[in-house]
Amino acid sequence: MDYSSYQRVLAALEHQEPDRIPIDLGGTAVTGINIRALRKLKHVLGIPGDTRVKEQITQLAVTDDATFARLDLDVRCVGPQPPANPGPAKDHGLVGTHYQLTDEWGMGWQMPAEGGHYYDLYHSPLARAETVQDVERFPWPDPYDAQRYVGMRVAADHVVHGEQKAFILERMSSGMWEHAMWMRGYEQFFVDMATNPSMVHAIMSKILEIKMAYWGTALDQMGDYPIIVSEADDLGGQRSLLVSLGMYKELIWPYHKRLFEFIKRRAKRKAYIFFHNDGAIYPTLPLLIEAGVDIINPWQVNCAGMDDTAKFKREFGRDLTVWGGSCDTQRVLPFGTPDEVRSETRRRIEDLAPGGGFIFAPIHVIQSEVPTENIVAWWETWQEYGKY
Numbered sequence: 001m002d003y004s005s006y007q008r009v010l011a012a013l014e015h016q017e018p019d020r021i022p023i024d025l026g027g028t029a030v031t032g033i034n035i036r037a038l039r040k041l042k043h044v045l046g047i048p049g050d051t052r053v054k055e056q057i058t059q060l061a062v063t064d065d066a067t068f069a070r071l072d073l074d075v076r077c078v079g080p081q082p083p084a085n086p087g088p089a090k091d092h093g094l095v096g097t098h099y100q101l102t103d104e105w106g107m108g109w110q111m112p113a114e115g116g117h118y119y120d121l122y123h124s125p126l127a128r129a130e131t132v133q134d135v136e137r138f139p140w141p142d143p144y145d146a147q148r149y150v151g152m153r154v155a156a157d158h159v160v161h162g163e164q165k166a167f168i169l170e171r172m173s174s175g176m177w178e179h180a181m182w183m184r185g186y187e188q189f190f191v192d193m194a195t196n197p198s199m200v201h202a203i204m205s206k207i208l209e210i211k212m213a214y215w216g217t218a219l220d221q222m223g224d225y226p227i228i229v230s231e232a233d234d235l236g237g238q239r240s241l242l243v244s245l246g247m248y249k250e251l252i253w254p255y256h257k258r259l260f261e262f263i264k265r266r267a268k269r270k271a272y273i274f275f276h277n278d279g280a281i282y283p284t285l286p287l288l289i290e291a292g293v294d295i296i297n298p299w300q301v302n303c304a305g306m307d308d309t310a311k312f313k314r315e316f317g318r319d320l321t322v323w324g325g326s327c328d329t330q331r332v333l334p335f336g337t338p339d340e341v342r343s344e345t346r347r348r349i350e351d352l353a354p355g356g357g358f359i360f361a362p363i364h365v366i367q368s369e370v371p372t373e374n375i376v377a378w379w380e381t382w383q384e385y386g387k388y
Contacts, residue, residue, distance in 0.1 A: 005074035009166035015356045021386040024361040026063025027075030030276045031361040035061040036368040057119040076159045079170030084147035104141045124185040135202040143213035153221040168228045172214045175233030176207045219266045226270045236279020239304045260292035280304040298324030298363040309351035323359040334370045338377035345381040
């Protein structure tokens with residue numbers, strides 16, 4: 001059978017083996033490549049055309065059409081436009097030694113002018129909130145702003161019917177828990193989880209309300225075809241979960257479950273939940289499956305309990321698709337030799353590909369200083385070993 005990209009990705013998500021492993025580089029905000037890294041890669045591969053920033057905070061590059069074709073990619077991104085009313089959003093440019101910006105949620109981000117790779121959070125607008133009323137009075141973004149959805153249906157239909165590619169429907173913001181911590185400040189939100197759960201529920205409930213309004217409106221735009229929906233929340237650190245599994249289940253997981261159930265009810269056809277979840281997150285997998293997650297991303301192989309991808313495949317391979325997990329991006333891809341990259345990438349393909357349920361993609365955004373020869377070795381290994 002000759003598979004289109006669209007058919008290939010859907011087969012993999014249904015845990016079937018298509019002609020080859022589908023590949024993604026830039027289909028989401030967390031599976032792409034830094035602008036400087038892409039610029040160097042295009043130069044080496046002789047790919048023409050300008051290279052542009054897609055997302056300023058992460059310095060994510062646009063995967064342009066020439067790159068998409070040269071790398072034989074399968075997945076496009078369809079997402080919202082900037083709102084007509086951006087609220088406090090503003091690019092402040094160079095302020096002292098940093099480039100600074102404020103987003104539509106009122107959060108402040110900055111990147112060092114010298115040697116900066118991406119923007120880091122420096123201002124949390126709810127840091128001084130003392131009551132639930134303070135949260136309710138906050139000027140939250142409007143998820144119904146019509147400008148967000150301009151061209152969304154046309155873009156999705158073109159990808160599916162015109163190009164016969166798969167696409168991921170992108171979110172308007174990061175994950176609920178992650179976003180709540182950014183709004184409040186990490187330390188204060190962790191304190192709230194232990195001592196002030198009413199504040200946790202006030203913030204999480206508001207973000208859930210905004211998420212449901214956005215997804216409901218976006219899904220109403222879609223045609224009569226299966227949808228891959230991008231959601232996120234980083235639950236793990238390098239060595240363990242960021243909070244106990246019990247605390248996650250009590251305070252955060254119910255919001256995930258409500259959101260994913262809402263998305264699946266609202267979609268016209270089947271909705272696959274793509275859940276970006278960094279870190280040592282193995283203990284969360286049964287809860288995520290129960291909540292409705294279909295796709296786990298990125299599968300960070302170098303975190304505690306995550307290296308044995310064959311074990312994951314045995315235990316959860318029938319329930320979850322791994323989107324990513326193709327090569328260790330903390331040590332091997334940035335600091336290894338091309339031969340080490342090939343060996344590591346081949347191992348992950350051999351572990352994760354059998355029976356479908358695997359999309360070949362980087363573990364998060366390929367960063368700016370990753371050697372181009374290693375990126376080429378990673379991609380060439382997919383070419384060589386990615387066929388069923």
